[in-house]
Amino acid sequence: MAETTKKRKPKPPVTESLLTSGHRACAGCGESLGAKLVIDAAGPNTIVTTCTGCLEVFSTPYPESAWRVPWIHSLFENSSAVAAGVEAGLKALGKKEGINVIAQGGDGGTADIGIGCLSGMLERNHEVLYVCYDNEAYMNTGVQRSGLTPFDTHTTTSPSGKKSFGNQHPKKPLLEIVAAHNIPYATSATVGYPADLQLKVKKALKEKGATFIHLHVPCPLGWVYNTELTIEIARLAVQTGLFPLVEFKWGKVTRVRKITRERKPVEEYLKHQGRYRHLFASEEGKKEIKKIQAIADANIEKYGLV
Amino acid sequence: MRKLIEGSMAVSESVRLCRPHVIAAYPITPQTHIVEFLSQMVADGDLKSEFINVESEFGAASVVLGASAVGARAYSATTSQGLLLMSEVIYNIAGMRLPLVITIANRSVSAPISIWNDHSDVVVLRDSGLITLFAENAQELMDIHPQAYKIAENPEVSLPVSVNMDGFILTHAFEPVEMLDQKFVDEFLPPFEPVHKLDVENPITMGLLAEPTWYMETRYKLKETMEDAIPIIENVAEEFKEKTGRWFGGLxxxxxxxxxxxxxxxxxxxxxxxxxxxxxxxxxxxxxxxxxxxxxxxxxxxxxxxxxxxxxxxxxxxxxxxxxxxxxxxxxxxxxxxxxxxxxxxxxxxxxxxxxxxxxxxxxxxxxxxxxxxxxxxxxxxxxxxxxxx
Amino acid sequence: MSKPILITVGPGTSKVNKTGAWRTLMPVFKHDKCNDCRICVTVCPDACIFGQNNVYNANLDYCKGCGICAHECPVDDIEMVLEAK
The missing domain is CATH 3.40.50.920 (Rossmann fold)
Known part of the structure; x- marks a missing residue:
C-alpha cells in the first residue's frame, strides 16, 4: 500500500470537511462519520437531500447548519423524491452537468416509510445517489425497531423479556430489493472500511443513473457500546458475515469483499453490544446465537464470502 | 382566438404557456385529462418540461418541492385522496416558502368512495399555507394559471398556489374559450427568480429543525405573508384585466x-x-x-x-x-x-x-x-x- | 426577499456550537510515532482533527472525546486521558 520513498511530496494540510464541526451528533456517532465520509468523497459540487432523522436533527438545528454544500430536508419519507425533483429541475434548467445529487436517509426513512418514494426514484433511474445510513433502528425517536433491525435485537419496541429475545424478524433485504430495480450500481458499505466507502461513493457518482449505497453505521447509544468501538464493531459486522459487502451492477453481483482469512464467529460481534446482552444471559440465549450464526452462514454461502 | 375546448384542456394549455420546467403527477379521476394533455404536449415537443410519472401523489408533491428548491418552475395536479396524500408535503412546501402551482380537480373524500365533485378535499388544507383560488369556468381556468404563478413567485409571497376547479363539471365540460398566446404570457409572467435556492455557488441549508425558540417566529412570518398576499392577488387580477379586458374577480x-x-x-x-x-x-x-x-x-x-x-x-x-x-x-x-x-x-x-x-x-x-x-x-x-x- | 423569513441558514454555521464542552476524555496526540497515515483524520465523526507532516491535533473546541482516533491509531500515538476541567 504505502510506498516508502522518503522524498515523497508532503500531503497538503487537512482541510475543513463539507460536514463540519459543531454538529450535535452523539460522541462516536457512526452516522455522522458516514455522512462526513460520503460528502467529502462527493465534493463541493453536490446538492444533498435528507430524510427526517438523527442526521437531519443533529446537523441542522436552526440557525446552525454543519453542511457546507447546498442541503435540504423536507420530510421523513421523501428525500429520494425531493432529490428526483432537484435532478429534474437542474436538467430542465440546463444546470445538471457537473452537479452531483445525493439523497440520504436512515434505515427507517429508507427501508420502511420511504421505500415507496425510493422505489419510484430508482425505477425512473434519476441521476441520484441514495445513501441509506443503516443503524438498525429508529434512533432519533429513542431506539425503536425498524425493518432493518436484525433478528433477536433488543430495541425499545422489540424488547427482550421473559418470553422474547427481542426483534423476531430478520433484517429486510434492502440491498437486494434496491438492486432488483436494475439500476447501474448498488452496493453495501460500512464506516468500518472508510477508504472502500469513499471509493464506492466516487464510483456511484460516475454513473448516469440511480445508484445506491447501503451504509452500515454503528450507533453507540442504540447498540450500547463504548464510543471508541464504532469502527471496530462496523468491521466485525463484515467479518462475521452479518453485513456482507456486495456490489451490484444492473442487478447482478459483480464484486464481494471476501472474509476468508478474517472470518469470525458472530459472538465476536454481538458481545460488545448491550443490545445483545440478553443472548449471553441464559442457555436459551446461547441457542439463539446459533440462529444468528446461521444467518451469517447463509450470507456467506449466498455471496461466496469465503 | 376562440376555441371550443374541454376545461382540462384549458388548464393544460394555460399551464403549457407558463413554461413549467418540471411537471410531476399521479393519475386520479377527474384530474387525469389535465396530465394526459400535458404529457402529450411534452411527447410532441410542444412543451419543454421534465414530465415525471411518479409512484404516488406524495411523490408528486415531493418532486415538485425539490424542483422548486433549485429554482425550477414546477407544476402538479391532483384531487381528493391524492390531495390528502399530498397534504403532509403541501404543509412542508408552504413552510419552506417554495412557490409552485397545483391544480385541484375538486372531488369528494372517501368513505364512501366517490369520484364526483365537492370541495371536501381542498378545505382540509385551509390551514396549510397553500393559497387557494377557485375558478368558475373554462375561461377563468385559461386565465388564472399565469396569475397563479405570478402570485406564487412574487418574492413577497413565495408560496404554493392551488387553482381549484370542480371535478367533471369543469374538468370534462366543453366551453368556448378565448385562448391566451405565448407572447402575452411571456410578457405577463416573467421568468421565475427564487428568493432562495439550492446552489453550489451559495450553499445554503433549507428545511432546518426549529426548536421552541424559533418555531413561532417562522409561523408568524407565514401569517404575515398570507396577509401580504391579499393585495397581490387583487393586483395581479387587475393587471390581467387591464391587458385582456377579462375579469373573474380578484379576491x-x-x-x-x-x-x-x-x-x-x-x-x-x-x-x-x-x-x-x-x-x-x-x-x-x-x-x-x-x-x-x-x-x-x-x-x-x-x-x-x-x-x-x-x-x-x-x-x-x-x-x-x-x-x-x-x-x-x-x-x-x-x-x-x-x-x-x-x-x-x-x-x-x-x-x-x-x-x-x-x-x-x-x-x-x-x-x-x-x-x-x-x-x-x-x-x-x-x-x-x-x-x-x- | 425584502423581509427575513427565518427558514434558511448559511453553510457551516454550526461552528458557533462548541461541542468540546461535552467531553470527559481528551485525546492527547503524542507526536512520537505518527506515520502520517491520517486514519485519525478520516475516522473523526466531528471532523475536528487537523494538521500536516506527522503533526495532528484535535480542535478541542469541538472534540467530543469519543476516542475513535486513539482506538484506531495503528501506531498508538494518541492517548485518551481524563480531562481536568
Missing amino acids: IDTYRMEDAEIAIVGMGSLIGTLKDVVDTLRAKGEKVGVLKIRSFRPFPKEKIREICSEINQLVVFDKSYSLGLGTILQEELRACFYRQKHQPLVSGFVVGLGGRDIPPQSIIDCYNETKGKEILDEFVDINEEAVGRR
Whole structure:
C-alpha cells in the first residue's frame, strides 16, 4: 500500500470537511462519520437531500447548519423524491452537468416509510445517489425497531423479556430489493472500511443513473457500546458475515469483499453490544446465537464470502 | 382566438404557456385529462418540461418541492385522496416558502368512495399555507394559471398556489374559450427568480429543525405573508384585466350586488348557477346578488365586510362540511362579521356533496325559506326517507 | 426577499456550537510515532482533527472525546486521558 520513498511530496494540510464541526451528533456517532465520509468523497459540487432523522436533527438545528454544500430536508419519507425533483429541475434548467445529487436517509426513512418514494426514484433511474445510513433502528425517536433491525435485537419496541429475545424478524433485504430495480450500481458499505466507502461513493457518482449505497453505521447509544468501538464493531459486522459487502451492477453481483482469512464467529460481534446482552444471559440465549450464526452462514454461502 | 375546448384542456394549455420546467403527477379521476394533455404536449415537443410519472401523489408533491428548491418552475395536479396524500408535503412546501402551482380537480373524500365533485378535499388544507383560488369556468381556468404563478413567485409571497376547479363539471365540460398566446404570457409572467435556492455557488441549508425558540417566529412570518398576499392577488387580477379586458374577480367577484339586500355566496362552478338564480329572483323584484369567493385562502375578510356593508343577509352554499362544526364557508363568513358594526344574518346550506346535482330551483327554495331568518346545516335535496328523517 | 423569513441558514454555521464542552476524555496526540497515515483524520465523526507532516491535533473546541482516533491509531500515538476541567 504505502510506498516508502522518503522524498515523497508532503500531503497538503487537512482541510475543513463539507460536514463540519459543531454538529450535535452523539460522541462516536457512526452516522455522522458516514455522512462526513460520503460528502467529502462527493465534493463541493453536490446538492444533498435528507430524510427526517438523527442526521437531519443533529446537523441542522436552526440557525446552525454543519453542511457546507447546498442541503435540504423536507420530510421523513421523501428525500429520494425531493432529490428526483432537484435532478429534474437542474436538467430542465440546463444546470445538471457537473452537479452531483445525493439523497440520504436512515434505515427507517429508507427501508420502511420511504421505500415507496425510493422505489419510484430508482425505477425512473434519476441521476441520484441514495445513501441509506443503516443503524438498525429508529434512533432519533429513542431506539425503536425498524425493518432493518436484525433478528433477536433488543430495541425499545422489540424488547427482550421473559418470553422474547427481542426483534423476531430478520433484517429486510434492502440491498437486494434496491438492486432488483436494475439500476447501474448498488452496493453495501460500512464506516468500518472508510477508504472502500469513499471509493464506492466516487464510483456511484460516475454513473448516469440511480445508484445506491447501503451504509452500515454503528450507533453507540442504540447498540450500547463504548464510543471508541464504532469502527471496530462496523468491521466485525463484515467479518462475521452479518453485513456482507456486495456490489451490484444492473442487478447482478459483480464484486464481494471476501472474509476468508478474517472470518469470525458472530459472538465476536454481538458481545460488545448491550443490545445483545440478553443472548449471553441464559442457555436459551446461547441457542439463539446459533440462529444468528446461521444467518451469517447463509450470507456467506449466498455471496461466496469465503 | 376562440376555441371550443374541454376545461382540462384549458388548464393544460394555460399551464403549457407558463413554461413549467418540471411537471410531476399521479393519475386520479377527474384530474387525469389535465396530465394526459400535458404529457402529450411534452411527447410532441410542444412543451419543454421534465414530465415525471411518479409512484404516488406524495411523490408528486415531493418532486415538485425539490424542483422548486433549485429554482425550477414546477407544476402538479391532483384531487381528493391524492390531495390528502399530498397534504403532509403541501404543509412542508408552504413552510419552506417554495412557490409552485397545483391544480385541484375538486372531488369528494372517501368513505364512501366517490369520484364526483365537492370541495371536501381542498378545505382540509385551509390551514396549510397553500393559497387557494377557485375558478368558475373554462375561461377563468385559461386565465388564472399565469396569475397563479405570478402570485406564487412574487418574492413577497413565495408560496404554493392551488387553482381549484370542480371535478367533471369543469374538468370534462366543453366551453368556448378565448385562448391566451405565448407572447402575452411571456410578457405577463416573467421568468421565475427564487428568493432562495439550492446552489453550489451559495450553499445554503433549507428545511432546518426549529426548536421552541424559533418555531413561532417562522409561523408568524407565514401569517404575515398570507396577509401580504391579499393585495397581490387583487393586483395581479387587475393587471390581467387591464391587458385582456377579462375579469373573474380578484379576491372576490360580485354579480348584481349594486343595490342588493341579500347576497348569495358560493365558490367555483356553482357561481354560474347562482347568477342564473339571481336573474330569476331579480325578475321577481328581489334585491339579491351573488358574492363569489375567489380566494378562499387568504380569506379576504376586509374586502367581504366592505362589499357587504349594505347587505342584510348572506345565504351561503357550501360544497363541504366540517363534521362536528358546520358548513365551512358559512362559519368563516359569520366570523368575519362577529362584533362588527354591521352584522348581517348568515345562513348556511350544504349542497352538491359527492356530485349531487344542484338544480336552480333548489337554490331558490332555500332562498325563499331562509329570507329574513337564519337556517344552518341544512343538507339540501337529501333523501329524507333514506336518512330516517321521515 | 425584502423581509427575513427565518427558514434558511448559511453553510457551516454550526461552528458557533462548541461541542468540546461535552467531553470527559481528551485525546492527547503524542507526536512520537505518527506515520502520517491520517486514519485519525478520516475516522473523526466531528471532523475536528487537523494538521500536516506527522503533526495532528484535535480542535478541542469541538472534540467530543469519543476516542475513535486513539482506538484506531495503528501506531498508538494518541492517548485518551481524563480531562481536568
